[in-house]
Amino acid sequence: MTTQFNSFAQMLTALPDDKACREYLESKRWGGVPTCTHCGTIDEKHYKLNVNGEFKGMYKCKSCKERFTVTLGTMFEGSPIGLRKWFIATYIFASHKKGISSHQLARDLGVTQKTAWFMLHRLRQSFTDIEPKILSGVVSMDETFVGGKNKNRHADKKIEGGQGGASADKTIVMGGMQLGGTVVTKIIVDREANTMLPEIKKMVKKGSILVTDEHRAYYKVKKDYFHISVNHAEGAYVNGAFTTNNIEGFWSLLKRGIIGIYHQVTPKHLQTYCNEFGFRYNSRKITDKERFDMALIRTEGVKLNYNMLIAK
Numbered sequence: 281m282t283t284q285f286n287s288f289a290q291m292l293t294a295l296p297d298d299k300a301c302r303e304y305l306e307s308k309r310w311g312g313v314p315t316c317t318h319c320g321t322i323d324e325k326h327y328k329l330n331v332n333g334e335f336k337g338m339y340k341c342k343s344c345k346e347r348f349t350v351t352l353g354t355m356f357e358g359s360p361i362g363l364r365k366w367f368i369a370t371y372i373f374a375s376h377k378k379g380i381s382s383h384q385l386a387r388d389l390g391v392t393q394k395t396a397w398f399m400l401h402r403l404r405q406s407f408t409d410i411e412p413k414i415l416s417g418v419v420s421m422d423e424t425f426v427g428g429k430n431k432n433r434h435a436d437k438k439i440e441g442g443q444g445g446a447s448a449d450k451t452i453v454m455g456g457m458q459l460g461g462t463v464v465t466k467i468i469v470d471r472e473a474n475t476m477l478p479e480i481k482k483m484v485k486k487g488s489i490l491v492t493d494e495h496r497a498y499y500k501v502k503k504d505y506f507h508i509s510v511n512h513a514e515g516a517y518v519n520g521a522f523t524t525n526n527i528e529g530f531w532s533l534l535k536r537g538i539i540g541i542y543h544q545v546t547p548k549h550l551q552t553y554c555n556e557f558g559f560r561y562n563s564r565k566i567t568d569k570e571r572f573d574m575a576l577i578r579t580e581g582v583k584l585n586y587n588m589l590i591a592k
């Protein structure tokens with residue numbers, strides 16, 4: 281199959297219905313040759329089963345005799361939403377730099393807000409369900425507070441010298457950004473060295489250069505890293521060639537997104553939102569279409585259900 285498109289508008293023309301979308305997904309996931317989800321057999325001659333007199337993508341494996349479809353084991357599995365609506369949602373999600381709200385997506389697709397909310401969670405999961413990168417080289421690190429009822433809270437800086445634990449209405453996110461721009465984030469419960477050091481070790485390769493502010497937990501990293509601190513108290517974000525400007529820039533992107541689009545994000549879902557923004561940021565050099573295709577083939581294993589999401 282040679283379906284080509286390079287924009288949202290072209291996709292709408294190139295994939296006019298659920299069948300075209302299903303065939304496109306088959307070409308991306310299987311290279312066009314049906315591959316049994318159960319035993320992995322790749323065979324053009326897997327049986328095609330008709331449903332209500334029509335072939336709708338249901339195969340029966342020639343080898344293990346099990347039934348499978350291209351959506352089995354993906355975020356699309358078992359969804360009553362047609363594949364084309366899923367594709368539209370995926371393209372929007374892949375291309376909107378700051379994400380999209382469930383209310384807006386509901387209007388765009390003509391589905392209920394609850395349905396759109398569920399779709400967005402599945403999308404977010406499939407976009408971000410990847411092994412976190414280990415950062416190395418020169419890595420700037422910082423923490424930020426997210427949430428809070430005070431509408432000015434997003435502008436808050438850290439309390440100087442304070443260790444600042446999380447509270448009912450704010451959550452602490454720690455982040456590292458490698459020079460050149462790969463970001464990794466992690467929700468932490470407080471800013472104590474005992475909490476932060478193990479997370480830093482998971483996030484950044486030993487021996488790297490860490491550029492941080494003067495928060496005192498960072499002074500304990502010297503055993504494993506070269507540490508350079510910049511003085512935020514004096515309004516400086518630069519120490520010679522070293523700066524925390526890049527991770528600061530990511531925080532403002534994240535906060536604008538959360539405040540502008542997602543409004544109130546619960547701490548429970550915050551890591552997933554951080555991953556969403558991190559994924560978009562880290563893949564900023566590829567095109568929307570490439571990001572869309574990546575999301576489609578990265579769907580394996582995503583089987584969130586509604587109850588899992590709303591569970592407290």
Ligand SMILES: [Zn+2]
Pocket residue numbers: 316317318319320321341342343344345346
């Ligand atoms: Zn099989």
